[in-house]
Amino acid sequence: MRRHHWPRRGRLPSLAAWLGAPSRNYGRAGTKLRHRLTSGNDWQRRLQKWGLVSRANDKLGEHAPPASSRRTGSLATRLAFGTVFLVLCVTGITVMELTHREWQRLLESKRTAADMVANLFAGTMAPALDFGDADAVKAGLDGLRSNPMIVYAAVLSADGTSPLAEYHNGRGDGGPSDGARAEGEIQVQSAVHSPTGKRLGSVLIRVSLAQEVHAFRRTRARLIGFGTLFAGALASLLVVIMRRALVAPLGRLEAAAIRLAMGDSVEVPADRDDELGSLSRAFNSMAAAIDERERRIAAQNRRLQALFDNMGQAILVFGSDRLLTEERSRSAERWLDARPGNSIVDILYPEDDSLDIERQAFDAWLDVVFGAPADKFRELLELAPRELERHTDSQSMFFELSFRLAEQVGSSRQLMVLATDVTERRRLERSVLEKDRVYERELSALRRLATGGAQLLGGFLEVTRLRLATCRELLAPSPAPVAADNDAGGERLLIESLFQHLHTIRAEARCFDLAQLEGEVSNVENELGRIRKDDYRVSDVDVGNLQRGIEHITRRLDDAERAFVEASPLGTTALDQITVRRSRLTLVVEAAHARNDRVARLVDDLAARPLVESFALLPEAVARWAERAGKKVQLLLEPDKAEVPLALSRVLGGVLSHLLRNAVAHGIEPEPERLTRGKPAAGTVRVWAEPGPAGVEIHVSDDGRGFDLDALGGGAAASSAQRAFALALTPGVTTGSPGGELAGMGVGLPAVQNELAGVGYQIALVSTSPRGTDLTIAPLPRREGRVLERHVG
Amino acid sequence: MVIDDSELVLGRVKSRLTREGYEVFTLSNPAGAARQLAQCDLVLIDFHMPGIGGGEVLNSLRKAGKAMGAQPLYFLYTSDKTASRKHRDLGFDGALINKGDDESLVQQLAAALRFAKLRRMTR
Numbered sequence: 001m002r003r004h005h006w007p008r009r010g011r012l013p014s015l016a017a018w019l020g021a022p023s024r025n026y027g028r029a030g031t032k033l034r035h036r037l038t039s040g041n042d043w044q045r046r047l048q049k050w051g052l053v054s055r056a057n058d059k060l061g062e063h064a065p066p067a068s069s070r071r072t073g074s075l076a077t078r079l080a081f082g083t084v085f086l087v088l089c090v091t092g093i094t095v096m097e098l099t100h101r102e103w104q105r106l107l108e109s110k111r112t113a114a115d116m117v118a119n120l121f122a123g124t125m126a127p128a129l130d131f132g133d134a135d136a137v138k139a140g141l142d143g144l145r146s147n148p149m150i151v152y153a154a155v156l157s158a159d160g161t162s163p164l165a166e167y168h169n170g171r172g173d174g175g176p177s178d179g180a181r182a183e184g185e186i187q188v189q190s191a192v193h194s195p196t197g198k199r200l201g202s203v204l205i206r207v208s209l210a211q212e213v214h215a216f217r218r219t220r221a222r223l224i225g226f227g228t229l230f231a232g233a234l235a236s237l238l239v240v241i242m243r244r245a246l247v248a249p250l251g252r253l254e255a256a257a258i259r260l261a262m263g264d265s266v267e268v269p270a271d272r273d274d275e276l277g278s279l280s281r282a283f284n285s286m287a288a289a290i291d292e293r294e295r296r297i298a299a300q301n302r303r304l305q306a307l308f309d310n311m312g313q314a315i316l317v318f319g320s321d322r323l324l325t326e327e328r329s330r331s332a333e334r335w336l337d338a339r340p341g342n343s344i345v346d347i348l349y350p351e352d353d354s355l356d357i358e359r360q361a362f363d364a365w366l367d368v369v370f371g372a373p374a375d376k377f378r379e380l381l382e383l384a385p386r387e388l389e390r391h392t393d394s395q396s397m398f399f400e401l402s403f404r405l406a407e408q409v410g411s412s413r414q415l416m417v418l419a420t421d422v423t424e425r426r427r428l429e430r431s432v433l434e435k436d437r438v439y440e441r442e443l444s445a446l447r448r449l450a451t452g453g454a455q456l457l458g459g460f461l462e463v464t465r466l467r468l469a470t471c472r473e474l475l476a477p478s479p480a481p482v483a484a485d486n487d488a489g490g491e492r493l494l495i496e497s498l499f500q501h502l503h504t505i506r507a508e509a510r511c512f513d514l515a516q517l518e519g520e521v522s523n524v525e526n527e528l529g530r531i532r533k534d535d536y537r538v539s540d541v542d543v544g545n546l547q548r549g550i551e552h553i554t555r556r557l558d559d560a561e562r563a564f565v566e567a568s569p570l571g572t573t574a575l576d577q578i579t580v581r582r583s584r585l586t587l588v589v590e591a592a593h594a595r596n597d598r599v600a601r602l603v604d605d606l607a608a609r610p611l612v613e614s615f616a617l618l619p620e621a622v623a624r625w626a627e628r629a630g631k632k633v634q635l636l637l638e639p640d641k642a643e644v645p646l647a648l649s650r651v652l653g654g655v656l657s658h659l660l661r662n663a664v665a666h667g668i669e670p671e672p673e674r675l676t677r678g679k680p681a682a683g684t685v686r687v688w689a690e691p692g693p694a695g696v697e698i699h700v701s702d703d704g705r706g707f708d709l710d711a712l713g714g715g716a717a718a719s720s721a722q723r724a725f726a727l728a729l730t731p732g733v734t735t736g737s738p739g740g741e742l743a744g745m746g747v748g749l750p751a752v753q754n755e756l757a758g759v760g761y762q763i764a765l766v767s768t769s770p771r772g773t774d775l776t777i778a779p780l781p782r783r784e785g786r787v788l789e790r791h792v793g
Numbered sequence: 794m795v796i797d798d799s800e801l802v803l804g805r806v807k808s809r810l811t812r813e814g815y816e817v818f819t820l821s822n823p824a825g826a827a828r829q830l831a832q833c834d835l836v837l838i839d840f841h842m843p844g845i846g847g848g849e850v851l852n853s854l855r856k857a858g859k860a861m862g863a864q865p866l867y868f869l870y871t872s873d874k875t876a877s878r879k880h881r882d883l884g885f886d887g888a889l890i891n892k893g894d895d896e897s898l899v900q901q902l903a904a905a906l907r908f909a910k911l912r913r914m915t916r
Contacts, residue, residue: 357868357887357901361908368911383907387900430896440808500841503873504799510893511801529875 079242084235091227099220106212110186114207117147118190122203125155125192129200134165141167144205151185152206155192158199184209249276253283265291305330314399314419317406318344320370325414335397335421336390344417348388348401358385369415374408388419398426458575460508461561467501468557471550474498475543492536498546499528505553517556524549570610573641589646609649611642611689611698614656621657622685625664632682633668635660642689642696647759652698652777655763658752659700659775660685667704667773677770679703694779699766701775706768725765729753794818794829795870796850797839802893806837809895810902823850827857830865835905837870837889840877847871848883855884866909 121140128136137155144153144167154166187206194200249272256266266287270280308315314332317325322343332338338347345366349359362385369380381403388399399419406416474494506521527545531538561575568574585607592603615637626633644652668674668683675681685702707725729749749763756762756777766774795806795817803819810817818829823842830836836854840847851867858864869880872892880888887905891897 357889357908358904360887361904361911364908364911364915368914383911385904385907389900499873503841506872507797507799507802507893511799511805525873529873532875 079246080235080239083238083242084231087231087234087238091231095220095223095227098223099216102219103212103216106216107186107209110207110209110212111188114186114188114205115190117150117207118188118203118205121153121205122190122192125203126194126200129155129164129192130194137165141165145169149207149211150205151208152187152204154204156189156202156204158201160202163204164201184213246276249280253280256283256287260287260290263294313421314338315416316344316347316419317414317416319412319414322366327416331421332419335399336419348385348417350390361385370413374405374413377405396423397421398423455578457512457564460512461557461575464505464508464557465554467505468550468554471498471501472547475547475550477543491538494538495528495531495536499525499532502528502553512560514556514560517553517560520549520553520556524553570612571641573610585646604645605643607646608643609646611644611652611696612637614644614649614652615687617653618656618660618687622660622664625661626668629664631664631668631670633664634682634684636684636686638686638688642691644689644696644698645759648756648761651755651759655752655755655777656687656698656700658749659763660687662749663700663702663704663773666708667702667706669705673705692778694781697779698777699774700777701772703772706770706773707765721765721768725768729763794820794826794833794835794865795837796820796823796826796842797837797870798822798842799839802839805895806898809899813899813902815902823854826850826854827861830854830858830863831861833863833865834909835866835868835902837868838885840869840871840873847876847885851884866905868905 121144124140124143125137127133128140141153141155144150148169150167151169152167154163156163185206185208187204189202189204191202192200249268252268256268259266267284268280270277270284272280308329309331311329311331313329314335315327315329316332316336316338317327319325322345324338324340324342324344324347326340328338328340336347345359345363349356349362351359365380365383365385368383369377372380384403385401388401390397390399398421400422402418402420404416404418405413407414474497502521502525506518506525509517509521524546527542527549531542565572565574570577588603589607592600618637619635622633622635663685664683668685669677669679671681674683680703683702683704685700687698687700689696689698691697707721707728729752752763757780760780761777762780764776764778766776768774795803795810797803797806797819798821800821803821807817807819816832818833820826820829823838826836838847838850838854842850847869854867866886867884869877869883869885869888870892871877871888872890874890877888877890887908889898889901889905891901
């Protein structure tokens with residue numbers, strides 16, 4: 001059958017069509033239906049279930065040889081075809097043999113009957129021929145007319161050349177012959193003998209086989225029918241048996257193989273003791289081995305993954321298209337939100353900002369790397385980014401980047417990037433750097449102080465106030481020239497001028513670490529930026545906002561100045577100072593000293609130093625001494641605008657240092673003793689200045705136990721406290737009280753006296769008692785002090 | 794080379810970049826900048842300067858550089874993002890943003906120098 005006529009939609013195709021060999025020519029309808037059958041899910045599944053259509057396109061088929069080199073049709077189809085063909089052949093041969101035999105039997109019976117009729121007729125013809133009675137011969141022939149089977153009969157002479165008489169019923173051939181003249185007839189001949197045995201002639205009879213042919217055909221049809229039914233039944237039975245015995249187990253194996261390919265654990269029944277049972281057992285062994293191997297591979301992968309995850313590295317692989325592949329570590333997902341198919345450029349530099357030079361440089365590097373030969377990769381690594389900083393909502397992360405050539409197959413290349421989390425290290429470094437910066441700032445501040453006090457900040461404050469004043473003028477409605485100019489060019493100029501001033505203020509504020517001032521400037525800059533975007537259209541509201549912004553900046557500047565003044569030991573004086581060279585000032589002082597006029601006094605005022613300069617080192621020193629002596633001491637320095645002469649300022653720091661050390665060592669009692677005496681646990685040492693009749697006087701008092709005058713010896717206590725104190729100023733005289741390493745050597749007070757005397761000052765005891773001691777540093781009488789001071793100058 | 798009208802900014806930038814191993818020339822006035830161009834790989838120019846804009850400074854330096862055969866990269870250095878987005882229109886090779894953030898400056902500068910080398914390789 002070369003052409004199948006497929007049923008219309010909705011009708012099942014015939015079994016012959018389904019079981020028929022694949023046809024190359026289905027016709028349009030056939031092609032469509034076949035496509036529907038083989039591609040439609042229902043039919044496809046049904047055919048596959050019946051084992052009549054191969055599953056070459058399913059999962060296992062992915063690994064099968066190409067379709068052109070494979071035998072088409074399923075094994076069941078081929079077996080069914082073979083079975084049907086075999087049964088049909090056997091049935092056909094059997095039917096043919098049976099029909100042949102039946103025909104021979106019918107033919108033989110007919111021939112026997114015909115022979116008998118011929119013999120009988122020959123017997124009846126013997127007298128007639130012997131006597132040559134032609135009428136009798138003719139009458140005998142007429143007697144045969146009653147038999148409708150005889151289509152021809154003839155009585156032949158002894159030589160057999162010509163019929164003496166003949167009969168023909170008009171349906172046969174009508175002439176004598178030596179055998180069957182036609183397929184549907186049989187011819188017999190019988191000799192006629194006289195009683196003496198002499199041959200008288202012969203009779204020839206031709207008999208019709210119509211009845212036999214009819215019977216034969218009926219029998220043959222019946223045989224063919226039965227044979228076909230038998231063949232069909234047998235073929236169906238064989239198909240069912242094959243399906244149950246072969247196709248179904250193979251189908252189960254196939255399904256199991258598919259599940260195995262999908263990664264499932266499978267086991268098929270293997271209780272049969274035949275080839276399929278062996279195959280099933282072999283399959284189960286193979287599945288178990290694959291399962292075990294999969295498990296080992298999975299465990300190995302897990303170990304590798306765990307290793308990756310514990311390496312503290314995000315591992316990413318990408319190709320020349322910049323897109324990430326599947327291979328990545330979990331850290332890459334967690335830290336960088338890396339997913340397969342994402343761009344490596346977007347992953348490392350997520351903000352698609354044309355201003356991001358790091359992104360541009362990385363992009364350019366990728367261009368070069370993927371365009372260069374593989375052996376140049378190591379050289380190009382020098383130009384790869386090595387660090388990455390990623391900002392999230394809550395924190396920044398730092399990574400060290402390392403690039404590797406992951407794969408090179410032909411011209412296709414893949415790179416791997418290892419991003420190591422160095423956040424903690426970098427934070428530590430930055431912390432150290434920040435501390436360095438603070439230290440540097442402090443050094444810088446010291447340097448600034450050393451090179452001119454706060455004059456740099458003073459300069460900044462002054463210039464910034466000028467800039468702010470300019471900004472106010474620009475924003476004033478009238479008659480400021482720029483703001484009054486209401487055209488677009490004027491407004492542009494206004495905004496850009498404001499930008500320029502504020503930009504500089506912000507940059508300089510950052511240099512002084514004035515973050516709040518910087519923030520205020522930034523706010524106004526943002527406002528300007530908005531106006532700039534709005535094509536420089538400045539409304540009255542904008543002007544008001546900008547003016548308010550300028551006032552905020554001014555207030556922040558004042559705050560900064562106030563904070564500096566409060567933090568400075570010199571107070572507001574700090575901003576009023578400039579640096580001059582000491583040697584030149586000394587020359588001026590000396591030059592003016594010979595004079596006793598207003599210039600000399602002005603020069604003395606010029607040279608005078610703030611008292612607080614002499615306090616600079618005392619707080620830390622007193623705290624250190626108190627800690628060493630195991631005492632609690634509170635130091636109260638009362639700075640004011642008092643100034644001391646230049647000469648005194650040079651020694652005053654050392655003098656106060658001596659006096660405070662003595663107060664801590666001898667005056668202030670240990671805490672238990674103070675508590676016993678009803679004093680506060682912490683002793684207090686106070687230093688302050690007062691104007692005296694001859695100049696500024698500096699007082700040093702404490703609430704300690706007072707001088708132990710008796711210990712000075714010589715009955716000093718009995719005479720007077722003043723005389724006893726004078727004795728204490730003598731070198732080598734000491735109270736002998738345990739002052740530890742701080743004092744008690746009998747050196748401090750005499751040294752103080754000498755230092756002060758050298759600059760025209762003296763120290764005096766105002767009072768001493770168990771409630772405390774009060775000392776005063778005051779100028780010597782005029783004549784004596786002047787001489788000494790000149791000497792120092 | 795860094796050109797900025799604020800001495801304070803210049804001092805800070807020079808201090809940080811010198812610590813990173815760069816040789817830094819700082820100029821508060823662009824007038825003498827051309828003489829140093831031959832020794833520079835990259836020139837950072839402030840956008841807002843009194844009396845003259847960064848774009849004008851760039852144009853004059855480019856002309857001087859061409860005459861001298863020096864072709865450093867010219868980058869705008871500003872915290873003004875709106876201005877920095879115009880860097881291409883103004884003729885700059887790029888822009889370094891976040892002015893005042895020293896750490897950001899170091900990273901951006903390294904990237905800019907890498908970018909310059911890569912660009913030379915692809916030419």
